Structure formats: C-alpha cells, structure tokens
Amino acid sequence: MEGYETLISQFSNLLTYFSPPFVYVHDASNIRQSALVIQTVLQDLKEKPQTTLTTAFVDGIACFTPRLLYDTALNELASWTPLWNEGCNNWAGPSEYSGQRFDDSLDSFLHGLRALAASRHSEKIQPNGHSDKSKAKARATEDVETETRMLLVVQHAERLRENMPDLVVPLTRLAELAQVDITTIFISDLRWDQMKPPLGASPDPYYIEVQPLSKQAMLDQLSSLYPQEPPTHTSKIFDPDTYHPDLRPLYVHFLSTLYSICSPFTTDPDELAYIAAAHWPGFVQPLLDERQSVIAEGYDPPSFTPTEDARIRLTRLFTPTFTAALEALYPRLTSASAWAQANRPPKDILSYAPLQAPSVAARMPDDIKGPGLLESLSRMAKFILLAAFLASTNPAKSDMRMFGRGPDERKKRRRGGSRRVGAKNSAVKIAQRLLGPLAFPLDRLIAILGVLLEENDAETRPPAPEYTLPGEYTEMEISRVAIYAQVMELASMHLVHRTSPPDRLELSPTFRCGISYEVALSLARGLGITLNDLMWEPA
Amino acid sequence: MTSLQDLHDPTKTCISLVARDHSDLQQDNAEYPDYTPFSSRDIPGGYDLRLKAYREAWKTCCDRIQSIVRALNAPLVSTVVSHIRNAYSKDSSLPNLPYPELPVVALSAPGGHATILSDVIDILHESGQDRAGGTSKGKERAQDATLIDSMNNSRAIVTHLHPSECPNLLGLMKALVCGFVEEQDASGQNGDEGITAPAATKRKATASLANYDIRLLVAWYTALLELRDPGPQLVVVLHDFERFNVAALQDMFYICSQHISRLPLVFLLELSxxxxxxxxxxxFSRSTLALLRISTVAAPSGVEVVREIVQKTFFDVGFEPDVMLGPATLDFLIDYSTRHSASVDGVLNIIQLAFLKHFDEPFSLFVHDTYLGTRSKKDACGKLQRPESFNFLDSLLTRIWHDCENLPGGILKPEIDWRNPSVSDVLDLVFSAHTESKQRAQRMKLGFQVMLLVQDFMRSEGYKSTSSGKDEDRLEFLTGVVRGRVSKDVRYLGMAVKKLTAKELDNLISILYQFFQSLKPHLRRDEEPARVRIVAANMQLPREALDEEEPDEQTEFPKIHPAVPPIAADIGEWLVEYLESRIVRLDQGLLWDVWNTGMTPFPSELLNPAPGQSIVNALLHPYDFVESQQVLTSSGGLASDEEINGESKKPQRALWEYPDITIVFRRYLEAGRLINVFDWYESFSLALEMQRRHLRKQTRRTQRKRTASASPRKGKGKARKPAADTEDEEEDFDSKEEEEKWKVEVQARFIRALHELDFMGFIKHTNRKADHVIKTTYDIPD
Incomplete structure (x- = not known):
C-alpha cells in the first residue's frame, strides 16, 4: 500500500469519526489500485471492535442492470452467499418481510435497506452457513445500542451514467431516501464535475483526489510484490531460483532501471509490474547459469548476491531489451509468459569476455510473427484496399480529374494541378492523409477499383474473347459477387470500416479506409502501382 | 378474394397473395422445360445413373480432400488443446504478475475452420472419459501420443456462444451463464454424459439470482466443486467472433476476469x-487486452492450402481420382484462389462444380466401369442392344471411330472389326481405354513427383531454377504439367544436374533411390529400369571423390574429381529422357475426356456471377435470353455456336416490340442524371401508341385471312398479351370512352414498369425536385 498513505488515513478517519453520506474518490491513474486500498482499509476497520460496519462492493461494469446492482448490494451488505442447493436465493430479509421482493425497483431496494438496518438493529440477522457467523453474531450482540453503519462502494461509477442514468441521483442520496445510516462511495477515473447530474440533483460529495504515485512510492510498491517465499512449484518457463530471497537487492536495481526506461511511456504500476514479471526471469538467468556451472565443477555454491561488476554487466547487456519488452507488452502484442519464453538469454552469457558476448536481442514469440499483411491478402483484396485508401484521401470532386480517362484526359489532369497551393494568405491546408480518412460510398470505391484494375491488372487476367468493347471486361469483373464479398470481408477484419449501419439496405453503404499511408504505399509497391500519381495531395 | 380486401385495410402490414391454382404454376413450368442438352444421345435412365456415378466419384474426392485438410490441421488442433489444457496449470504460468489474466485462445483460420473446432471440442470431451467407447474418430485422435498423457486431466465443460443470440451484454451474459448451468442440467438429467453436475434445483425467478448474473455461475461451480475436485475447466467457444458486439464483449471479459479465482474460464475465439x-x-481497447492472456493460433491458409490440396488430390501417386482436372478447370481454380480468395471451401466448391458439369456428358457413365449400371458385362451388352440405347451406342461408335482415326503416333490403335463391331467388343475397348488412361495419369504423376523432388533438391543446394519455391508459382507449374508444357523446365533441370559435384550427386541419387523404394509394389515393378539406372549411377560414383572435394584455397571452388562430370552428365541426360517420357499430355488417347474434364470451360458464372450486369443485359435484350433458353432446351440438343452467336440471323427489333419495362429502361439510359418522370411517361406512351397501332394492323390482317379461309383456327397471340388485343378491332377511331380507358391502361403499365425498376434499385428518389428521380446506373454500352 505504499504511496497511498494519505488516502488510507483520510479514509479511516472519515469513517471512524464522521461519515458523510456521499464520498467521491477520483483516481485518474489506476483505479484498480485505489479500489484495492479502500477494500483493505474497510476490512481493517471491520476488524476493529469499536466499529460496526457492513460493506458492499459493487462494480459499475458488472452490475449492468438495476436488478444486478440491488441483488449484489443487498447480498453483500447482509453477508449472504446464495447457494446452489438452496436455489440460489437472494437475501430475503427478516420474517415480517417475507414474500417481498427487494430488487424490482428502487423503492423495494430502499425497503430492503430499511429491512436490513432493522434486522441488524434487532439482532435478527442470521447469516447463512458460509459467512463468519459467530463473529457477526458476537458483534451484533455487543453493539445492540449502536446502529450498524452500512457502506456501499461503487467502483467504475462512471459506467452508471451510461447503463442506468436514473440511478445516479438516488444512489448519491441513499441515506436520505432510505432513512438509514448508509454511506455511498463512488470510485471513478472521471472527475465528479464530469458526471455530475444536472440541476444540482445530487448533493456535493466529500471529494477525495488520489494523487499519482511518486517514483519512490512506485518502486517501493513494485518491490513489495517480490515474493517472500520462492514459488514452490517447478515450471517450464523459469528457473526455480528465479525469486530466491537473496536476489532481492538485484531486483530493486532491476526495477529502477526498468522505471527509468519505461516511465516516459507509462507510469501505471500494473503495467510496470507486468513488464517486470515478464523480463525478470530472463534477466536473472545468466547469474543462475553461472552458479550452476560453479556447482557442476564441484565447488561450493556461491551466494546469490551478484558482484557489482556482474550487476553492471547484466544491466548493460539487457538495456536494449527493456524498450523492446515495453513495445511488445504494453500494447499486449504478446503475453508476458510467451514473451518470457521467447526471450531467454543465450546460455552462460556471463562466461564470455565482455566484448565478445552475444547480444541479447529481443525476439517476438512465434505465434505473432505469422505471415505479414501483404502475404495473407488475395490480389483483389489488395486492390480494394488501395481503392479504399484513395477514396478516403482524395476529395470526391477530384475523382474525375484523377481517374477520368477519356480523349481529353491529359488536359484535365494538368489542370488538376495536384501540387497546386492555395492562395498565399490563406491558412496552410493540411493534407487529407494526415487528417484521417473520409467516408465514401461503396459505388465510388468500386468505380475507383475499376480504374485501378483496368490500368494495372488487365494483362494478368485469363483471356476472354467474348468481351469486345474496351473496358468491358473490367466492367464485368468489378460487378462480380466476389468483389462485394471481399469488401465485406475486409470490413469484418476492420481494414475497412463500415460507417453506415449494417441494417440499412436501401442505399449504398458507406465505408472508411482502415489502413495507413505507409501500408497503402507498400501494397501499391507490391502491385506495381505508383501511389503518389493517384493521390490528390501526394506526399 | 380476401387478399384483395386486405389491400385496402390500412391496419394490415403484411398480406399474403396465394397463387390461385396449382395448375397455373405447372403451366408456367411447362414453358421452361428441363435443361437436358445431351438427351438425344443419352441412354435410358442415364441421368440417374450418372448422378449415382457422380456421387461416388465426388465422395472419394471429397474424403481425400478432407483427410488432407485434417492432416494439415492436426498440429494446430493439438496446439489449441494444449493451450486450453494448460491455461491454468502452474508450470506454464509466470509468477509475480500484478493480477491473474483471463486465458484466451484466438484461433484464426481465414479459410474455414469447421473441422478444426469440432476436432478440438471432440478431444476436450474425450479426455478424462475413461470409457473405452467413443466415436471412432475420437479414438484415432486419442492415440496421438501428445494427447494421451493429458487424458487423466479432468474433462472440460464446453459451451457455445453465437453472435445472433448475444446482441448486447445482457444476452451475452445470459448465454454464458445459462450455457453452463442449464445445459449441464439437461445433460445431467439424461445421465449419458458421464459428467457429474450438481443436481438442478428449482429456482424461484423472483427471489433468486438473475439468470444473467455471473454469481449464479459461481454458485453452480462451487456446488460442482463439492462433487468433484479438481473441477473441470469451463471452455467458452465464441463462434464468428468478428460479428459480436465489441462493447458488450469488452464488458463480458471484464466481468469474467473479476471471477477468475473462482471460475476457471477459458475462451476459445473463432476468428475468420x-x-x-x-x-x-x-x-479492443488496451484496457481490455490487459485483462487477457491471448495465445494466437493461426491455421494454414491461403494459396499454400490450395496448392497442398490440389497437389495431393490430383498429382499424388498414392491416390487415383476418378476424374482428373483438365487445364481449363485448373486455370480457373488457380486464378480464383490467387485473385479472389483462397479457402478450402472455395476449392471444394470449384472441384465439385467441375465434377457435376463433367457428369452431364452421357459418356461419363464409364467413369467407374463399363457395366452401365447393371451387374455384369453381359447385362450391359443387353442394355446397349435395346433400341432405346441405339443413339447412345451410335454416338459411342462414332466417337471411338473418330478417336482411332486421330490417334497421335505414340499410341497403339485398337483392333476392332469396324464392319461389324459387336457390343461386347466396344465395351472391352472402353475398358482398355480406361486402364490406359489410368496408367497414363499414373505415369504423369510419377514424373511430376520426381521432377518436384529434383527441383526442391536443386533449390535447397542453391541452384537457380525456372520456378521459385513460392506457392503461386508451384500452382502455375501444375497447369504446365497438365498441358504437357514443361519441356523447357525439364531441360533446364537436366542441365543443372550435369553441374552437380560428387557430394550433391550422391545426395540426389539417394533421394531418388528412396523415392522409388517407397512406391507401391506394382508401381515399383513398372519403374524397374529407372531404379536400375539409379543404382548403377550410385555404383559408378567413386567413393574417394566424395572425400576429396575440399574447396581449393585459391579459387574457393571445390575441386571436382575427374570421374564425376561424365556420371553427372549421364544422370542429367537420363533425367531429361525419363521426365519427358513421363510427363505427357493427358488429353490424348481413346475416350480420354471421360476421365478428364479437359478444356471444358468452367461454369464460373455459378460461383462468381455479376448479378447487376446480368439484370441490365436482361432488361436491354430480353429476347436473347428467351431465345437462348429455347435453343438450349429444344430437343435438338446443343445448338451450334453459330446458332447462338448468329447475330446476323436475328431480326433487328423495333422498340415497340419489346416488353414495357425494356421500353422504360431504354428511355432511362438515354436520360441525364435527373429524369423528369412526366417526360419519361410521355415518351413511353408514344412507344405504346406505336405498339397499339402495329398490333391492330396485325390483328386486322389475321382477321381478313381468317374470313377469307373461313377456317375456325384460332390465331396464336403473341407471347406477351398486351391488352390491346382485347380492343375492339373493328373501329379505326376510338370512342372517347375508350380513349380514356387506353390512357388509364398506359398509365398503369408505366407505373408498373417504373416500380419494377425502382424495386431493382435503378432509381433513387429525390426530395429536392418535384417529379424527378435520380439515375443510379450510367454509361451502359448498348
């Protein structure tokens, strides 16, 4: 919990001495961590004898209907676990409420809360077999007089606004509406003023802002993840001694190197921990190899703590791979375990003389290498992608000039003046390919495809003597079913994005290109087309 | 008549118009008789017999292809299974991760994955099931050594999600939870699954957890764990993964990842x-990806698979397809798979279509045997001697006579008494032609495989070759082989072999030796001379030459033992001779096209039609379609090309002779971007006026004839029955009332034609200009 001391003290003081009805915790950097911290604090508070707390953790994503939210909240507040053998029944409340539902509307939920408070108050609460029955009972008998305080923690509260917009206001005013001692805590990565309901319908919360972790706090937290005991099970991926307690000082150094390289790109402790977990087994492997060879030669096993010299050599050897690990793991191009498996350093790398050691180049796991984009697509798919790129980058008005092929073609194209610069005093116009793709109708895509095919593909087609008019063959080819099927397939691969709703049938569907200029350029090169000649604003 | 009343009822949204009478439909069908182009020279019952023969031939071929695909995918299946099995095993997981990840196996198979998935699921179901039974397929696969060791693992429970039933998060979660809970309830009650599931309990819908609540699944799994520990994995298969709602999937992954500690879920994504x-x-967003541990498994796809299938089905010595693909079909197959899409399904469709078309031909009855659907040759002779079979027999004899006359030099002419040929002799001839054709195909395949072997060897040794090792080029090479046009490549190969060093030559000889050794006994016997030659060359090669070939320090070229070049030259020459004698065209010999699809054009319109163009053509030239249909279905059999293409014979028709919609459409083509509907109507009514006048003239003429001959023969109306016929013919001028009536009719006919065009998508309505519509099709060559 390093780095969260302020949050912890603020929170525990708040709940022990004075509890506002509505607390809002905002954490822009890592909401998972803050939620964990709050959970631990509440757990600790529960343990304390002088407080009586019952808590419920609700997730804005997981509880996507009001019923789920009510069920989860009431079951957790009542420490009730639905059991399969008993028909998965929800908490039913004390006997006087029998037959009443608590989850079909907000009103019944409020009734449920009241019933819960009442049952707590009159010690009638009977947790079923699984919860800590004795403790709850004991506590209930101890504090008959003091009312039990309830806490409803909503994680990812910003999602409530989308899923159940009607519930935001009642949840923030829960204590007032239910007339029980309940505190609602929202945890979100959105600021309160961004999700505040209009017209001041909600009371202003007690606002807690969680600051991003400082460097030292982050490093402390990361190193606290180092297992106290080395893992007992054997694994194929890493050496059993990888997490030996003696290696901990080296791990701290390793973390600071990792932090200095990765922090410009991400300061999310989870991400750093993820990269560390993937990288550490490979990093420490040379040391373990060296130790093994010493043992094999019949000497006493040396200690795990490496010499300063070895540490510097290791860091120097592995520095390039940190960036590679970040690039592969941060966007999750591969998973940590696959990366760790693919990036084992060469054996006994420390036994080489410093300048002769083989470099530790980062490798990608096999499963994501695969064939490149250019190989896996069929010839027609490449043409369609190019046509889509052109349709998305060139303005529709320029089509006649760029692609119109007639007797006066040359005149038109010259007039097109693709390098024409606007009036001098007007603002500099940014090229469309830098602004992002424009949407285009399917007909336009097919028409541009026709021109591309006529000029670059006509020779490779099988001969068809039945077509006599110039361009008739191409005209026939672009109206074939396979072309339309290919467009839809590219759309399902997200290489072309469909912008019109799929259920609209009456008009030509519209699309937007999904490939970058660089990809289009290499596709064009593969097909023998000069892309810049076809672009209105060539690069 | 209720439907007509319904038309006026504004509350009805849907009205069913039932055909008045079945006899109507039958009459309509009678106008378009079945397509039987070869009926004039077919044998009685030939159609059914050929259909049967087709089924048999296609089944053998399809089974072969499926086994090839299955073999291709086998390593993939075991990878997927091991990924799923080890999803939660500790020895392949990494310690010290910030939080547990949700294991996801992404199976990417762009060319179809039905068999892969079903194989994976079969194995997942099989494991842990110690019953000796099971399907035979499963048993075969279970013998795979890699899979047996994990048989003791507990069996996984699999559920399937389809995009159609999960339009949103609620549907998705419901399908996921119910998929496990209710599916297992059902199978548990049946008691045949061999898996212990917690007994179903009666849940009260209002008082218990919602059926889309993951806590329900948690409760169920907890109960399951009490019955058996360790519990089984829960495998969720997401079919057609691209079609799922992405936002809902992201939320579902988040929810599931919150419960990893209690639910061992594994997701298998089926990506196309x-x-x-x-x-x-x-x-997916990065935050969702961070929750998952994705293992991507990519199935072999694209041209590689197509080449593998074609090569192993039609060019493999170990398999004899009943019908060999000819150059035309092969060309189409290759063009389609490199240009449009290369998938297993595509290849299957193409080959199946080619087969279907092949069995249109009456002689294809002989593909399997000469019994003509009877039990013995004697019965077959009897069948042929019947008068109904005369046409068939006659065309067969003509064909054989023709073939014998035109046989190329290398092939022996069969001996038959042409003056008085007996039916039995003819059947014998067909039989021997079949054997001959099989042998030729087998020899061709043998030559092809030897050539491929040598080519690959030369390429691996770094010699240049006429074709690169790419799959596309290899496919192209196949068409060359089928056409017998490989002599350039063969000679080039021979030349390259002559330059081999002693060591390389030794390797090549041993490769060839092993290849011939691995042949089936009867083939090996036939290839005795080749084997002898190889063994002899091996003996000739001086052993010391192999050791001496150290690179010269000065030139860096290997020193070549003086005895080696003559042997290499010898082998090179033999190879050229051998390959040229083996790789021959298959479109020669008696009745060759019974066992080969030859140059028959592939019906590509069936697979890759151009519907838009066809509609436009039909609208422009409706009579061409009708006439060609008549020609095809007339009893005279296939029309000659001149008849079909004979433009000169066809009378040029005037506009008024066409159906209404064609008249409207022609006017449409002449218009600019916007069409004024009123002008359009005016021009249409002019054409109709013309039509009316002509028809009147015609009817009057027939009337006069009729009165002259006084025969009661009824004049045959035109194919269309324009209502003008019913017009009173006697009057030259119309009464005012009739003029009104005619105008209404013209309007109705125009509106009908207009709506038909609208229905076909040729018209876009504009709200900007009154009475105007926008064209959607331009520049159509007439």
Whole structure:
C-alpha cells in the first residue's frame, strides 16, 4: 500500500469519526489500485471492535442492470452467499418481510435497506452457513445500542451514467431516501464535475483526489510484490531460483532501471509490474547459469548476491531489451509468459569476455510473427484496399480529374494541378492523409477499383474473347459477387470500416479506409502501382 | 378474394397473395422445360445413373480432400488443446504478475475452420472419459501420443456462444451463464454424459439470482466443486467472433476476469480474419487486452492450402481420382484462389462444380466401369442392344471411330472389326481405354513427383531454377504439367544436374533411390529400369571423390574429381529422357475426356456471377435470353455456336416490340442524371401508341385471312398479351370512352414498369425536385 498513505488515513478517519453520506474518490491513474486500498482499509476497520460496519462492493461494469446492482448490494451488505442447493436465493430479509421482493425497483431496494438496518438493529440477522457467523453474531450482540453503519462502494461509477442514468441521483442520496445510516462511495477515473447530474440533483460529495504515485512510492510498491517465499512449484518457463530471497537487492536495481526506461511511456504500476514479471526471469538467468556451472565443477555454491561488476554487466547487456519488452507488452502484442519464453538469454552469457558476448536481442514469440499483411491478402483484396485508401484521401470532386480517362484526359489532369497551393494568405491546408480518412460510398470505391484494375491488372487476367468493347471486361469483373464479398470481408477484419449501419439496405453503404499511408504505399509497391500519381495531395 | 380486401385495410402490414391454382404454376413450368442438352444421345435412365456415378466419384474426392485438410490441421488442433489444457496449470504460468489474466485462445483460420473446432471440442470431451467407447474418430485422435498423457486431466465443460443470440451484454451474459448451468442440467438429467453436475434445483425467478448474473455461475461451480475436485475447466467457444458486439464483449471479459479465482474460464475465439493484422488488437481497447492472456493460433491458409490440396488430390501417386482436372478447370481454380480468395471451401466448391458439369456428358457413365449400371458385362451388352440405347451406342461408335482415326503416333490403335463391331467388343475397348488412361495419369504423376523432388533438391543446394519455391508459382507449374508444357523446365533441370559435384550427386541419387523404394509394389515393378539406372549411377560414383572435394584455397571452388562430370552428365541426360517420357499430355488417347474434364470451360458464372450486369443485359435484350433458353432446351440438343452467336440471323427489333419495362429502361439510359418522370411517361406512351397501332394492323390482317379461309383456327397471340388485343378491332377511331380507358391502361403499365425498376434499385428518389428521380446506373454500352 505504499504511496497511498494519505488516502488510507483520510479514509479511516472519515469513517471512524464522521461519515458523510456521499464520498467521491477520483483516481485518474489506476483505479484498480485505489479500489484495492479502500477494500483493505474497510476490512481493517471491520476488524476493529469499536466499529460496526457492513460493506458492499459493487462494480459499475458488472452490475449492468438495476436488478444486478440491488441483488449484489443487498447480498453483500447482509453477508449472504446464495447457494446452489438452496436455489440460489437472494437475501430475503427478516420474517415480517417475507414474500417481498427487494430488487424490482428502487423503492423495494430502499425497503430492503430499511429491512436490513432493522434486522441488524434487532439482532435478527442470521447469516447463512458460509459467512463468519459467530463473529457477526458476537458483534451484533455487543453493539445492540449502536446502529450498524452500512457502506456501499461503487467502483467504475462512471459506467452508471451510461447503463442506468436514473440511478445516479438516488444512489448519491441513499441515506436520505432510505432513512438509514448508509454511506455511498463512488470510485471513478472521471472527475465528479464530469458526471455530475444536472440541476444540482445530487448533493456535493466529500471529494477525495488520489494523487499519482511518486517514483519512490512506485518502486517501493513494485518491490513489495517480490515474493517472500520462492514459488514452490517447478515450471517450464523459469528457473526455480528465479525469486530466491537473496536476489532481492538485484531486483530493486532491476526495477529502477526498468522505471527509468519505461516511465516516459507509462507510469501505471500494473503495467510496470507486468513488464517486470515478464523480463525478470530472463534477466536473472545468466547469474543462475553461472552458479550452476560453479556447482557442476564441484565447488561450493556461491551466494546469490551478484558482484557489482556482474550487476553492471547484466544491466548493460539487457538495456536494449527493456524498450523492446515495453513495445511488445504494453500494447499486449504478446503475453508476458510467451514473451518470457521467447526471450531467454543465450546460455552462460556471463562466461564470455565482455566484448565478445552475444547480444541479447529481443525476439517476438512465434505465434505473432505469422505471415505479414501483404502475404495473407488475395490480389483483389489488395486492390480494394488501395481503392479504399484513395477514396478516403482524395476529395470526391477530384475523382474525375484523377481517374477520368477519356480523349481529353491529359488536359484535365494538368489542370488538376495536384501540387497546386492555395492562395498565399490563406491558412496552410493540411493534407487529407494526415487528417484521417473520409467516408465514401461503396459505388465510388468500386468505380475507383475499376480504374485501378483496368490500368494495372488487365494483362494478368485469363483471356476472354467474348468481351469486345474496351473496358468491358473490367466492367464485368468489378460487378462480380466476389468483389462485394471481399469488401465485406475486409470490413469484418476492420481494414475497412463500415460507417453506415449494417441494417440499412436501401442505399449504398458507406465505408472508411482502415489502413495507413505507409501500408497503402507498400501494397501499391507490391502491385506495381505508383501511389503518389493517384493521390490528390501526394506526399 | 380476401387478399384483395386486405389491400385496402390500412391496419394490415403484411398480406399474403396465394397463387390461385396449382395448375397455373405447372403451366408456367411447362414453358421452361428441363435443361437436358445431351438427351438425344443419352441412354435410358442415364441421368440417374450418372448422378449415382457422380456421387461416388465426388465422395472419394471429397474424403481425400478432407483427410488432407485434417492432416494439415492436426498440429494446430493439438496446439489449441494444449493451450486450453494448460491455461491454468502452474508450470506454464509466470509468477509475480500484478493480477491473474483471463486465458484466451484466438484461433484464426481465414479459410474455414469447421473441422478444426469440432476436432478440438471432440478431444476436450474425450479426455478424462475413461470409457473405452467413443466415436471412432475420437479414438484415432486419442492415440496421438501428445494427447494421451493429458487424458487423466479432468474433462472440460464446453459451451457455445453465437453472435445472433448475444446482441448486447445482457444476452451475452445470459448465454454464458445459462450455457453452463442449464445445459449441464439437461445433460445431467439424461445421465449419458458421464459428467457429474450438481443436481438442478428449482429456482424461484423472483427471489433468486438473475439468470444473467455471473454469481449464479459461481454458485453452480462451487456446488460442482463439492462433487468433484479438481473441477473441470469451463471452455467458452465464441463462434464468428468478428460479428459480436465489441462493447458488450469488452464488458463480458471484464466481468469474467473479476471471477477468475473462482471460475476457471477459458475462451476459445473463432476468428475468420488472419492473425496479422490482428482483429483483437484493432477492435479492443488496451484496457481490455490487459485483462487477457491471448495465445494466437493461426491455421494454414491461403494459396499454400490450395496448392497442398490440389497437389495431393490430383498429382499424388498414392491416390487415383476418378476424374482428373483438365487445364481449363485448373486455370480457373488457380486464378480464383490467387485473385479472389483462397479457402478450402472455395476449392471444394470449384472441384465439385467441375465434377457435376463433367457428369452431364452421357459418356461419363464409364467413369467407374463399363457395366452401365447393371451387374455384369453381359447385362450391359443387353442394355446397349435395346433400341432405346441405339443413339447412345451410335454416338459411342462414332466417337471411338473418330478417336482411332486421330490417334497421335505414340499410341497403339485398337483392333476392332469396324464392319461389324459387336457390343461386347466396344465395351472391352472402353475398358482398355480406361486402364490406359489410368496408367497414363499414373505415369504423369510419377514424373511430376520426381521432377518436384529434383527441383526442391536443386533449390535447397542453391541452384537457380525456372520456378521459385513460392506457392503461386508451384500452382502455375501444375497447369504446365497438365498441358504437357514443361519441356523447357525439364531441360533446364537436366542441365543443372550435369553441374552437380560428387557430394550433391550422391545426395540426389539417394533421394531418388528412396523415392522409388517407397512406391507401391506394382508401381515399383513398372519403374524397374529407372531404379536400375539409379543404382548403377550410385555404383559408378567413386567413393574417394566424395572425400576429396575440399574447396581449393585459391579459387574457393571445390575441386571436382575427374570421374564425376561424365556420371553427372549421364544422370542429367537420363533425367531429361525419363521426365519427358513421363510427363505427357493427358488429353490424348481413346475416350480420354471421360476421365478428364479437359478444356471444358468452367461454369464460373455459378460461383462468381455479376448479378447487376446480368439484370441490365436482361432488361436491354430480353429476347436473347428467351431465345437462348429455347435453343438450349429444344430437343435438338446443343445448338451450334453459330446458332447462338448468329447475330446476323436475328431480326433487328423495333422498340415497340419489346416488353414495357425494356421500353422504360431504354428511355432511362438515354436520360441525364435527373429524369423528369412526366417526360419519361410521355415518351413511353408514344412507344405504346406505336405498339397499339402495329398490333391492330396485325390483328386486322389475321382477321381478313381468317374470313377469307373461313377456317375456325384460332390465331396464336403473341407471347406477351398486351391488352390491346382485347380492343375492339373493328373501329379505326376510338370512342372517347375508350380513349380514356387506353390512357388509364398506359398509365398503369408505366407505373408498373417504373416500380419494377425502382424495386431493382435503378432509381433513387429525390426530395429536392418535384417529379424527378435520380439515375443510379450510367454509361451502359448498348
């Protein structure tokens, strides 16, 4: 919990001495961590004898209907676990409420809360077999007089606004509406003023802002993840001694190197921990190899703590791979375990003389290498992608000039003046390919495809003597079913994005290109087309 | 008549118009008789017999292809299974991760994955099931050594999600939870699954957890764990993954990842997009990807698979297809798979269509045997001697006579008494032609495989070759082989072999030796001379030459033992001679096209039609379609090309002779971007006026004839029955009332034609200009 001391003290003081009805915790950097911290604090508070707390953790994503939210909240507040053998029944409340539902509307939920408070108050609460029955009972008998305080923690509260917009206001005013001692805590990565309901319908919360972790706090937290005991099970991926307690000082150094390289790109402790977990087994492997060879030669096993010299050599050897690990793991191009498996350093790398050691180049796991984009697509798919790129980058008005092929073609194209610069005093116009793709109708895509095919593909087609008019063959080819099927397939691969709703049938569907200029350029090169000649604003 | 009343009822949204009478439909059908182009020279019952023969031939071929595909995918299946099995095993997981990840196996198979998935699921079901039974397929696969060791693992429970039933998060979660809970309830009650599931309990819908609540699944799994520990894995198969709602999936992954500690869920995604660029990475946000541990498994796809299938089905010595693909079909297959899409399903469709078309031909009855659907040759002779079979027999004899006359030099002419041929002799001839054809095909395949072997060897040794090792080029090479046009490549290969060093030559000889050794006994016997030659060359090669070939320090070229070049030259020459004698065209010999699809054009319109163009053509030239249909279905059999293409014979028709919609459409083509509907109507009514006048003239003429001959024969109306016929013919002028009536009719006919065009998508309505519509099709060559 390093780095969260302020949050912890603020929170525990708040709940022990004075509890506002509505607390809002905002954490822009890592909401998972803050939620964990709050959970631990509440757990600790529960343990304390002088407080009586019952808590419920609700997730804005997981509880996507009001019923789920009510069920989860009431079951957790009542420490009730639905059991399969008993028909998965929800908490039913004390006997006087029998037959009443608590989850079909907000009103019944409020009734449920009241019933819960009442049952707590009159010690009638009977947790079923699984919860800590004795403790709850004991506590209930101890504090008959003091009312039990309830806490409803909503994680990812910003999602409530989308899923159940009607519930935001009642949840923030829960204590007032239910007339029980309940505190609602929202945890979100959105600021309160961004999700505040209009017209001041909600009371202003007690606002807690969680600051991003400082460097030292982050490093402390990361190193606290180092297992106290080395893992007992054997694994194929890493050496059993990888997490030996003696290696901990080296791990701290390793973390600071990792932090200095990765922090410009991400300061999310989870991400750093993820990269560390993937990288550490490979990093420490040379040391373990060296130790093994010493043992094999019949000497006493040396200690795990490496010499300063070895540490510097290791860091120097592995520095390039940190960036590679970040690039592969941060966007999750591969998973940590696959990366760790693919990036084992060469054996006994420390036994080489410093300048002769083989470099530790980062490798990608096999499963994501695969064939490149250019190989896996069929010839027609490449043409369609190019046509889509052109349709998305060139303005529709320029089509006649760029692609119109007639007797006066040359005149038109010259007039097109693709390098024409606007009036001098007007603002500099940014090229469309830098602004992002424009949407285009399917007909336009097919028409541009026709021109591309006529000029670059006509020779490779099988001969068809039945077509006599110039361009008739191409005209026939672009109206074939396979072309339309290919467009839809590219759309399902997200290489072309469909912008019109799929259920609209009456008009030509519209699309937007999904490939970058660089990809289009290499596709064009593969097909023998000069892309810049076809672009209105060539690069 | 209720339907007509319904038309006026504004509350009805849907009205069913039933055909008045069945006899109507039958009459309509009678106008378009079945397509039987060869009926004039077919044998009685030939159609059914050929259909049967087709089924048999296609089944053998299809089974072969499926076994090839299955063999191709076998390593993939075991990878997927091991990924799923080891999803939660500790020895392949990494310690010290910040939080547990949800294991996801992304199976990317752009060319169809039905068999892969079903194989994976079969294995998942099989494991842990210690019953000796099971399907035979499963048993075969279970013998795979890699799989047996994990048989003791507990069996996984699999559920399937389809995009159609999960339009949103609620549907998705419901399908997921119910998929496990209710599916297992059902199978548990049946008691045949061999898996212990917690007994179903009666849940009160209002008082218990919602059926889309993951806590319900948690409760169920907890109960399951009490019955058996360790519990089984819960495998969720997401079919057609690209079609799921992405936002809902992201939420579902988040919810599931919150419960990993209690629910060992494994997701298997069925992707039809290629592994790179990855759909998952383009569609999902980073925060969702961070929850998952994705293992991508990519199935072999594309041209590689097509080549493998074609080569192993039609060019493999170990398999004899009943019908060999000819150059035309092969060309189409290759063009389609390199240009449009290369998938297993595509290849299957193409080959099946080619087969279907092949069995249109009456002689294809002889594909399997000469019994003509009877039990013995004697019965077959009897069948042929019947008068109904005369046409068939006659065309067969003509064909054989023709073939014998035109046999190329290398092939022996069969001996038959042409003056008085007996039916039995003819059947014998067909039989021997079949054997001959099989042998030729077998020899061709043998030559092809030897050539491929040598080519690959030369390429691996770094020699240049006429074709690169790419799959596309290899496919192209196949068409060359089928056409017998490989002599250039063969000679080039021979030349390259002559330059081999002693060591390389030794390797080549041993490769060839092993190849011939691995042949089936009867083939090996036939190839005795080749084997002898190879063994002899091996003996000639001086052993010391192999050791002496150290590179010269000065030139860096290997020193070549003086005895080696003559042997190499010898082998090179033999290879050229051997390959040229083996790789021959298959379209020669008696009745060759019974066992080969030859140059018959592939019906590509069936697979890759151009519907838009066809509609436009039909609208422009409706009579061409009708006439060609008549020609095809007339009893005279296939029309000659002149008849079909004979433009000169066809009378040029005037506009008024066409159906209404064609008149409207022609006017449409002449218009600019916007069409004024009123002008359009005016021009249409002019054409109709013309039509009316002509028809009147015609009817009057027939009337006069009729009165002259006084025969009661009824004049045959035109194919269309324009209502003008019913017009009173006697009057030259119309009464005012009739004029009104005619105008209404013209309007009705125009509106009908207009709506038909609208229905076909030729018209876009504009709200900007009154009475105007926008064209959607331009520049159609007439």
């Amino acid at each position: 997009s290629p592994a790179n660029p990855s759909y998952l990475h383009t569609a």
